[in-house]
Each structure stands twice: as structure tokens, then as C-alpha cells.
Amino acid sequence: MADKIVLLPDNIANQIAAGEVIQRPASAVKELLENAVDAGATEIKLIIQDAGKALLQVIDNGSGMSETDARMCFERHATSKIRNIDDLFHIRTMGFRGEALASIAAVAQVELKTKREQDESGTYIEVDNSTVRRQEPVAAATGTSIAMKNLFFNVPARRNFLKSNAAEMRHIVDEFTRVAMSFPHILFTLTSNGQQLFHLEAGSLKQRIVQLLGNNYQTKMVTVKEDTDYMNIYGFAGKPETAKKTRGDQYFFVNNRFIKSGYLHHALMSAYQEMIPADSFPMYVLFIDLDPTQVDVNVHPTKQEIKFEDEKIVYAFVQAAVKHALAQYSVTPALDFDLDASIQQLSSIQQPFTDERKSSASSTSLFQGFTQKNQAHLIEKNSEGLRHWKDLYEAPKVPQPIEKEFPEEIPAALHAAPAGIADDAELFQIQNTYIVFPSARGFLLIHQQAAHERILYEQLTKASAASPIAMQQSLFPATLELTPSDAVILEELIPDLRELGYLVEPFGKHTFLIQGSPADLGHGNEKHIVDMLIEQYKHFSSELKFSRREKLIRSLARQQAVKGGTRLTEREMRQLINDLFTCEIANTSPEGNPVFLEFRQEQLEKMFGR
Structure with missing residues (x-):
């Protein structure tokens, strides 16, 4: 019987090893930038085409390589950083394992041009599929230029696993940012499809x-x-x-x-x-x-x-x-008491402190006890002034016009809502966050933000499935300036945002114009909404199971929902509840958290031992 175990050919072994190091274009960016740093470069250029799938090139003005080193650097475990086992425990350089260039050459077509300062001419090498195709002398500036073309051209299955260009570009920007942040004394540039995204002059951290x-x-x-x-x-x-x-x-x-x-x-x-x-x-x-x-x-x-x-x-x-x-730096917070916003609405705060009320207050023994010397401890027995201390804080009673607000009808089909809700029930708001809604057998405690997120989520989902949401163009478009990494995200979202009523257009490097927003949305706050939308989108991006459209709808629902701490009128509360109980799923938010809790009378009595 023939033996079964054979040694893998070098090119196959290199492709397997490449899977450890080069998982996507961004992996190669990291390795090549770190090599340029180790070469002592003061200027490093990264050039990208088609999110690194077509071209990924790093040009540096570092020490360069000799002809022999240029050929050797593509061999597995070839490194200039390690001579003996002790060196492994004193590593100060970025790269040291000697597998980066071998891994890249196993899964891409590589062109290397390099020259040392003392050499008259440089070296040009072409490698693909771990095989050197061409080597010759070349005129070159001191330093190294390495271009990686057609990533995974010989491993189509792995190429198919790459994400969209925008997603891969985000990973590239992340790796570029990490290396550039670490070495502020080096000038870095990043150019993608002919457009310069970063130009980072050498400077302080x-x-x-x-x-x-x-x-x-x-x-x-x-x-x-x-x-x-x-x-x-x-x-x-x-x-x-x-x-x-x-x-x-x-x-x-x-x-x-x-x-x-x-x-x-x-x-x-x-x-x-x-x-x-x-x-x-x-x-x-x-x-x-x-x-x-x-x-x-x-x-x-x-x-x-x-x-x-x-x-x-x-x-x-x-x-x-x-x-x-x-x-x-004195940024630790001072004592901060949670002041209920409803206190600001009290008439005692709202009413002016008139001369008449000031005179009345200052004539009391309570006031005098605090203002006269050595009197702060004195409390008169049976003081008439103390008996009426509350009068200081109560506004004069003025008859208020009674406005009857007729309850709007709540639909009979209350999806996932408990039975027996009273249509004309009086509504209360607690901590400007929860709505108390009495029902025939107890009451519901509704979280206003979770409820509004559910409402908006279903409205946006239905609208985007049918036809684009109606948009109103802005007379004075808002200008939005973003960091380069956020600009890449927004660029990716522009088509989906248009379907959801936002018209956003690029306007120079990292700058966008918000030309229109949904017609039924209040205007003037578009810049903040889109800014926060990107933050929410990044938050949802960790959930790989969601499509881009789904992440965007969830982000918009979260961003536009009325927040906890917002005071609502009774009409607004009633409208929110009407809208909630016309939703297909009324009892959970888009994230699956409860929208309301039901407290039944028998539960309450049991809790109080009745």
C-alpha cells in the first residue's frame, strides 16, 4: 500500500501560512506600513485602488535593501530582526517573524523596487504565487516601494469572502490610523482611487x-x-x-x-x-x-x-x-443632583419675586432668625411666622381656564397589548421617561423612548419596502465635516439614506452637504441627526446578522425617538400610545427590550400584603 503522508509544495504551504497573516487587504496594509517604519522612514505613502483588491502600494524613504536582501525577503522565515532565540525576548521592532512578504507573495502579484543610499542603482523584483518572475537593476530613489496587485487572484474562494469596497476600506483606514497614531514623527499619506484621504504632517502626538x-x-x-x-x-x-x-x-x-x-x-x-x-x-x-x-x-x-x-x-x-x-485637570464631577425638569415648571419658580412678596418674606421671624447676628439657632415658641412658612413658596391662586381634551380613540385591535385598556384613562408621566396608563385591571408602565423606537422602526420599515420616503429639500443645506473613517461610512450609506428621505452629497474631502431630509420631520437639526446616526450605525455594525438597510433603520429609529427625560403633553402621550398599539409588535423595542410592563391589581395587593 502506498504511503499517505507527503510534504506540501512550497506555494501551497505559503498560501496556508498566508491565511494566518493576510486575511484581507487591511492585513497587508499593517504589515507593509510596519516594515516601512522599521526601515527608518520619515515619509510613508499608502496608495489604494479598489479597496486594496486591485492595488495596495506602500512607498517609503527608509534604508532600502541590497539586491540579495530584496530577493531573500520573500522567503518564509527570512528576517533581519532575529539572530538567536534571545532576540525573540527583546523585540523592539514592529515586524520580526519574517512571514509578511512571503505571505503576500503567496496570494498576490507583487512588484518590489528598492535602493540603499550607498548603491548606484536599485533592484526591481516581480513575484506571484511565491515564484520570482523577474529580477533586474532599476533607477530608484533611496527607500522601498512595494506594490501588491490582484489580492487572492490565485485563491478565488478567499477573494469571494471579502466584503464590499466600503467595508474593506474601513478596515484599511483602521490599520492606517493605528500605525500613524503610533508614530506622529513620521509623515503619512493615504490616497484611495486617486483621492487623498489623509495627509498627516510630522508633529506632536x-x-x-x-x-x-x-x-x-x-x-x-x-x-x-x-x-x-x-x-x-x-x-x-x-x-x-x-x-x-x-x-x-x-x-x-x-x-x-x-x-x-x-x-x-x-x-x-x-x-x-x-x-x-x-x-x-x-x-x-x-x-x-x-x-x-x-x-x-x-x-x-x-x-x-x-x-x-x-x-x-x-x-x-x-x-x-x-x-x-x-x-x-479638575474634570471630576462636582456634586450633581438629579433635578426633575418638572420642578422648573412650578409656579413658585416661574412667578417673579415681587417687592410685595419680598417684604412679606423678610418680615417673618424665620427670615430674621437667619439674617440677624447670633439668631440662626433661635426658634420662637408658638411662632405665627413658622405656621405659615409654606406661603413663601406658593404662588397666589389665580383661576385657570378649564380646557377639556377629548381622548382620541384607541384602536380595538391592540396587538400584544393587555386586554381591558380604558380609552378615556388619564395619563401620567413619571421622571419625564415613563407613562402610566391605567387599565381596567391595573395599569401599564410604558417606556416612552422604547415605544417611540418601535413606532418609528415599523414606519421606516414599511416605507422603505414600498417606495422612497418623501423628502423636502433644504433652502440652506447643512455642511457636515467628518473624520476620514466616518466619511467612508457615510459614503457607503448615501444610497440607503436617500430611500429613507435624506439627500446627502459629497462636497470635497471629508465634507458633505445635507440637501434634504424627510418631509414629516422637523427641520433645522439635520446635521446633528446625521452625525449621531453615524455613531448609532457603528454601534449596530457589531451585529453581523443585520443587513446594511436594517442597521440604518434601527439607527434612525434610535436617533429620532423621543428620549427619556423629555416632558410630554397629555396629547403627545395619547398619540404615542395610539401609534404604539397599531404596531404589529407593540410589546418589544427593535432590540427586543420590553416597551411596557403591566401591573395588575391582584399583584399590587399581594406586594402590599393585602
Whole structure:
């Protein structure tokens, strides 16, 4: 019987290894940019076509390679960074495993042009499917240009797994941002399909953060800097008011390498405890420097996950450094009492404090006890002034006109609503967030935002399925300036937004004009709505099971819904309830959370031991 085990051909073995390192165009971006940094470049250009599927090119002015090195760099495990096993535990460079170029050459057509400063001519090499097709001398500037064309041309199954161009471009921008953030002293540019998306001049870390994450952080960051013998930490953290509902602006770097660490993120979040809502995420860009022997960077193929020798020390250090920074810059909150907005509506607050009322107040013994010297402790027995202290805070009673508001009819088919709801029931609002709706056998407690989200979600779903939502053009279009990564997202959403009543058009680099919005929506707030819509969309993007249209409808429903803390008139409450109980599914929000809870009389009596 013939033997079964054979050695794989080199090109097949390389393709399998490539799957570890090169999963999508963005993976190659990371590897090539890091190689350029390691080469000592001061200027690095990234050029993209067709979201990296057609072309992905990195040009640097670094040290370049000799003819022999240029040929060797495509071999598996060929590296200039490691000579013996001890070197593996003292890694300061970005790349070191020697598999990036071999992996790229296994799944793409690669053209390399490189030259060292001391050489008269450079070297040109063409490789595809792990085979060198051409090698010759060439005139070139000092540095290296490496172009990767037709990614996965020889692995069609993997090419089919790539997402839309907009989605792949978002991943590329993410990787570019991480490397550019880590090395602010290097000039970086990113050009996509002939349009320059980024031009990042060399400068300070703060300048680089603002260039990448937006001008709104310019005055809203605190400096984090702590040095010890064991480790140093430096960077910036956002003030509590900049915290968002979505992740995205959180960056940890260990020895200048971007890492993902839920453990360190938890340390930082604990520093913000009670300063921001539990479901919000602060912005931070933090660099940790420590001895390479204290950290293992080779526990994951992409090197984004690492292992610390002593995690607890690092955790405590990050937490303490951020806490100290927030305290030092006086951004810790003062005592903040939750003031019910309805208090502002009381007549005692609304009515002017007239001279007549002022005179009446100042003549009481209570007032005099606090204003005369050594009288604050004095309380007169049987004081008439004390008996009427409430009069100070009560407005004079003025007869109010009685306005009868007739209840609108609630449809008989109350989908998923408890039976026995009274049509003419009086409605109450609690904490400007919940609506109490009496029914024949108890009452419903309705969450107004969840109810409105359900209503809007069903309206938008039906409207988009039938025909585009009616749009009203703006006389004065709002201008929206976005960060490059958010601009990529909005560009992707423009066709779907048009179906939902928003006409958005590109207007130069990273700038858009909002030319129209849904006709039945209040106008003047379009800029804020679209801005927040992008945040909500990023939040829903983690749910892979949703289509783009579904994410957008959910985002719009969340953004346009009346928020908790908003005071509603009785007419508005009644309209909300009417609309809710005409929904196909009235008892849950689009996310599956309860819209209302029912409290029955027998339950209430049982709770009170009756």
C-alpha cells in the first residue's frame, strides 16, 4: 500500500501560512506600513485602488535593501530582526517573524523596487504565487516601494469572502490610523482611487490625534503621564463629556505596537467610574513603555494580542495614571443632583419675586432668625411666622381656564397589548421617561423612548419596502465635516439614506452637504441627526446578522425617538400610545427590550400584603 503522508509544495504551504497573516487587504496594509517604519522612514505613502483588491502600494524613504536582501525577503522565515532565540525576548521592532512578504507573495502579484543610499542603482523584483518572475537593476530613489496587485487572484474562494469596497476600506483606514497614531514623527499619506484621504504632517502626538480623530478633541483631552522604574505611561484621555455610546476612539500601544486588551480597557473604565454612563466609552490614546522581557508579543499571528509578565501591576498602573490625570485637570464631577425638569415648571419658580412678596418674606421671624447676628439657632415658641412658612413658596391662586381634551380613540385591535385598556384613562408621566396608563385591571408602565423606537422602526420599515420616503429639500443645506473613517461610512450609506428621505452629497474631502431630509420631520437639526446616526450605525455594525438597510433603520429609529427625560403633553402621550398599539409588535423595542410592563391589581395587593 502506498504511503499517505507527503510534504506540501512550497506555494501551497505559503498560501496556508498566508491565511494566518493576510486575511484581507487591511492585513497587508499593517504589515507593509510596519516594515516601512522599521526601515527608518520619515515619509510613508499608502496608495489604494479598489479597496486594496486591485492595488495596495506602500512607498517609503527608509534604508532600502541590497539586491540579495530584496530577493531573500520573500522567503518564509527570512528576517533581519532575529539572530538567536534571545532576540525573540527583546523585540523592539514592529515586524520580526519574517512571514509578511512571503505571505503576500503567496496570494498576490507583487512588484518590489528598492535602493540603499550607498548603491548606484536599485533592484526591481516581480513575484506571484511565491515564484520570482523577474529580477533586474532599476533607477530608484533611496527607500522601498512595494506594490501588491490582484489580492487572492490565485485563491478565488478567499477573494469571494471579502466584503464590499466600503467595508474593506474601513478596515484599511483602521490599520492606517493605528500605525500613524503610533508614530506622529513620521509623515503619512493615504490616497484611495486617486483621492487623498489623509495627509498627516510630522508633529506632536496631540496634533496627530486631532488630525485622525477630529478637531472636537482639541480642547477636550487631558494629558496622562506617569514614569516609574518598572514602566512608563503617556498619552491622552478624553474628558468625561466626550464619551460616546460606541467604541472606536480607544487606542492602547505597548512599546509602540497597537494592542487589543479587554483587561487594560477595564482598568481604564474603572478610572472613569461614576463620571460617565455605564454604557459609554471614553476616548483614549495611551502608550505603555516597559522592558520587552516583561511582555510576550508573539502570542497571536497579527501581534495585536499580547501577554504581560505581571498583569496586575500594569492594570493598577493604568488605572492610577488615568485617575490622577482626570483629577489633576479638575474634570471630576462636582456634586450633581438629579433635578426633575418638572420642578422648573412650578409656579413658585416661574412667578417673579415681587417687592410685595419680598417684604412679606423678610418680615417673618424665620427670615430674621437667619439674617440677624447670633439668631440662626433661635426658634420662637408658638411662632405665627413658622405656621405659615409654606406661603413663601406658593404662588397666589389665580383661576385657570378649564380646557377639556377629548381622548382620541384607541384602536380595538391592540396587538400584544393587555386586554381591558380604558380609552378615556388619564395619563401620567413619571421622571419625564415613563407613562402610566391605567387599565381596567391595573395599569401599564410604558417606556416612552422604547415605544417611540418601535413606532418609528415599523414606519421606516414599511416605507422603505414600498417606495422612497418623501423628502423636502433644504433652502440652506447643512455642511457636515467628518473624520476620514466616518466619511467612508457615510459614503457607503448615501444610497440607503436617500430611500429613507435624506439627500446627502459629497462636497470635497471629508465634507458633505445635507440637501434634504424627510418631509414629516422637523427641520433645522439635520446635521446633528446625521452625525449621531453615524455613531448609532457603528454601534449596530457589531451585529453581523443585520443587513446594511436594517442597521440604518434601527439607527434612525434610535436617533429620532423621543428620549427619556423629555416632558410630554397629555396629547403627545395619547398619540404615542395610539401609534404604539397599531404596531404589529407593540410589546418589544427593535432590540427586543420590553416597551411596557403591566401591573395588575391582584399583584399590587399581594406586594402590599393585602
